[in-house]
Amino acid sequence: MIELYGGTCGCCGESTVEFLAIDHVNGGGNQARKAGELAASLCRKLLDHGQPHPDYRLLCHNCNSALGYYGYCPHQTPSDEVG
Template sequence: MRTFYDKDEVARKEARRQSTLKWRRKNPEKVRATKRQWLKTEKGRKYGYAYQKEWIKKNPKRAKEIASKSGKKYNLNLRLACLNYYSKGLLDCTCCGEKMLQFLSIDHIEGGGRRHREEIGNMYRWLISNSFPEGYQVLCHNCNLAKGFYGQCPHKLT
């Protein structure tokens, strides 16, 4: 049995498709914004999760790279927020004035940092979610280690 198509209808659909493609190429920002809005709907979220799972199965190496990179960026932003808050925007060691970001850390003023970190897990996330509680300061790793071993930093002795 043959199926007959209305040639005008086929031509109309093709013209509409071409017009839509042309508009999408011309307005990529609007297309992205619309897609973002759609992905916020329940149907969009379900589609997004399913698509993401499938993509991760097909591209495990790339997915791991992306997750690692975004995780590092996320943790760095948390760390910067905490260091910035506790150093009052100066980003330096309270004791010696060290300014290299790689050397700075958060110190429990009263001690007990190891036990506290074991209880809470991610220190920076905990500090932010608890609205930056008192009792913490920014020290460089040298001053923090000396404080832990000797009770006070050598800079305080002189």
Template sequence: MKERPILMSVTTGQPSKRGKRLKSADGLTWKQRNREAVNARRRELYAANPDAHRARQRAYKQAAKDKVNAYQMAWGAEYRAKLRAEMILAYGGRCACCGERQPEFLQLDHIHNDGAEDRKNNPATKLFAKLKRLGWPKDRYQLLCANCNFGKFMNGGICPHQEHSHA
């Protein structure tokens, strides 16, 4: 088996990266065939400047973490949007008081104004997920638009629309 010559980098004086990537007939990379030497050199470089190596390692780990976080955040936003759309559909897609259908205006309302516990323990997404598991119970929850929800809050538990309709 013919050994491929190790290419030395002109700039670093080390085996060039190009050389390392070349595969020989045995299917191994330069790095794999010279594991001992590579590890020895790595230890040498580490010993020469451990702080720089640790800093680089930290930066590498942080970059990997950032990438994962960005992915999870993008995934999370999509998940939240989908779950919210599902919730709106499950609760009839319109304000129970005035019939508003614009999804951006719609909010989940605690019919009996007992939402403090839910709000304390759950971000909206967690609450929606819980309600989904429970089959979207309708006895305690309904959709209200932001206006009716606020009107209900300001008016002591009943939207002014409803009062006027009874008057």
């Protein structure tokens, strides 16, 4: 899964596997979880797709959380937000 999505955070370049997560590009992760989407089923769906899906990307937890909480990552300026 991580290799399929490039193996590094799309924002800061972090490559430590334990720090990486799949991000919903246009938000929606909270809604997906509330609707019952499990991480394992999402990973299976994306692996079955066979190539990176445009609605998802690999980010580290720090960059992913910053985007969720603040709408931008500190690695970027608010006008250059990831995505």
